[in-house]
Amino acid sequence: MDWLYKPDVCLPLFLPFFFFLLSPHLRLSLSLCKDALALSPSPSPSLCLSLSAIWSFPLQFCCWRSIEMEFEGRYGQVQRQKYDCLLFDLDDTLYPLSSGLAAGCLKNIQDYMVEKLGIHKTKIPDLCNLLYKNYGTTMAGLRAIGYDFDYDDYHSFVHGRLPYDNLKPDPVLKSLLLGLPFRKLIFTNADEAHATKVLSRLGLEGCFEGIICFETLNPTHKTAVSDDEDDIEFVGSATPSSPGSRSSDIFDIIAHFAQPNPSAALPKTPIVCKPSEAAIERALELANINPHRTLFFEDSVRNIQAGKRVGLHTVLVGTSQRVRGADCVLESIHNIREAIPELWEADKMAEVNYSGVAVETSVTA
Numbered sequence: 232m233d234w235l236y237k238p239d240v241c242l243p244l245f246l247p248f249f250f251f252l253l254s255p256h257l258r259l260s261l262s263l264c265k266d267a268l269a270l271s272p273s274p275s276p277s278l279c280l281s282l283s284a285i286w287s288f289p290l291q292f293c294c295w296r297s298i299e300m301e302f303e304g305r306y307g308q309v310q311r312q313k314y315d316c317l318l319f320d321l322d323d324t325l326y327p328l329s330s331g332l333a334a335g336c337l338k339n340i341q342d343y344m345v346e347k348l349g350i351h352k353t354k355i356p357d358l359c360n361l362l363y364k365n366y367g368t369t370m371a372g373l374r375a376i377g378y379d380f381d382y383d384d385y386h387s388f389v390h391g392r393l394p395y396d397n398l399k400p401d402p403v404l405k406s407l408l409l410g411l412p413f414r415k416l417i418f419t420n421a422d423e424a425h426a427t428k429v430l431s432r433l434g435l436e437g438c439f440e441g442i443i444c445f446e447t448l449n450p451t452h453k454t455a456v457s458d459d460e461d462d463i464e465f466v467g468s469a470t471p472s473s474p475g476s477r478s479s480d481i482f483d484i485i486a487h488f489a490q491p492n493p494s495a496a497l498p499k500t501p502i503v504c505k506p507s508e509a510a511i512e513r514a515l516e517l518a519n520i521n522p523h524r525t526l527f528f529e530d531s532v533r534n535i536q537a538g539k540r541v542g543l544h545t546v547l548v549g550t551s552q553r554v555r556g557a558d559c560v561l562e563s564i565h566n567i568r569e570a571i572p573e574l575w576e577a578d579k580m581a582e583v584n585y586s587g588v589a590v591e592t593s594v595t596a
Contacts, residue, residue: 313573314413314544316525319439321419321426323530324548325404325564326433330397339389340369347388348378354485361484365497367504368420375500376482386422386445393425400434407567408438411574418443418514418527420504443514448503506537515541526571528564532556546571 319325323333341359344350350358362372370385408415415438419426422445430436482498503510515522522542529535530549536556539545547557548564561570568575 314524314526316414316416316520317411317574318416318418318520318525318527318543320529320531320534320548321417321421321429324528325435326398326401326429327563328530328549330394332393332395332397332429335393336389339392343385343388344369344373347380347384348373357485361488365484366500366502367506368502371500371502371504372484374502375498376484377480377498382445382449382451383422386425390422390425390428395428395432398429398432400432402434403565404433405435405438407565408435413574414520415439416441416443416518416520418505419445421445441518443518445504447517448510448513506531506533508537508541511538511541511543526574528561 322336326332337359341355344355344358345352359369362369362376366372366375370382373380417426417430417439419442423442426442426444427436430439430442484497487495487497503513505511514520515525522538523544525543526546527535527538527543528546528548529538530547532547532554535545535547535554539556539558545557546559546561546567547554548561550560551562553560559570561567
């Protein structure tokens, strides 16, 4: 048994033994080694080499498996992050309601209805309320009940006189947005010209990959929308929808709700817009967005609820009161870091796991 006192002989045999002592999968190997030692009081060098080989293989296997698990642990966390896209509404989401644009927009819509469509002033409040409630936007409701007008003329009238000067550059929000390592897009019911002007006034032009707007979902010529999924400026044709301001037959929606008739259905609108689930699904399809990996920021409760129904993760902006359909609430878009810190933690994890190697994103600035 002198060979037991020779470290260069016994260490290769017994060191793996202590390392794998608790592994049930190696008990058979232990039994074989025990029998071999019992039969050979003075093992030959060939036996020692054989036993060493038996133990070295599982040792190497476990070492490699440990490295593999560490790799999966580091890089798998980056690959399995919860979100890969952030979808933002524009008006009253990226800037506060107190800016006055919403009030100005409502006044301009009412003026358009009186001046351009010839609707009596006394009907305006009830009509606006019913159209907005049942069709998502007053514009969509007007088209549904029979009014025909030029879309560009409507947008120019309603948005062209807004107090854009009330919007100021927001470097804090810009810094927050540029620090987020995800795709970021705007999704608004407004027209492209309005969306572009608002982003410019806020100083956020370079923070978003694209704008999904009125023209995106309502192209006057279907061919105006690019078939290239990478082209996500999402603008349609500027050609007027059709001449004229009023069709000969207007559906009286006020009378419809004053004296409900079960056999009379509300007319459908040709305009595609939020909170229609079909509109949201179409927007996601055009932008190649997976709703289950997307965070949707909105100030409208019903838009939030519609987004939730199509699978989006939702953040209601402008309130601290949680409502059905909202996964998170923000009093202000500036509270995003405090309310959803995991968005930045994902970026930090990526930096740590890649050992300082920069991770390329699609954000342009």
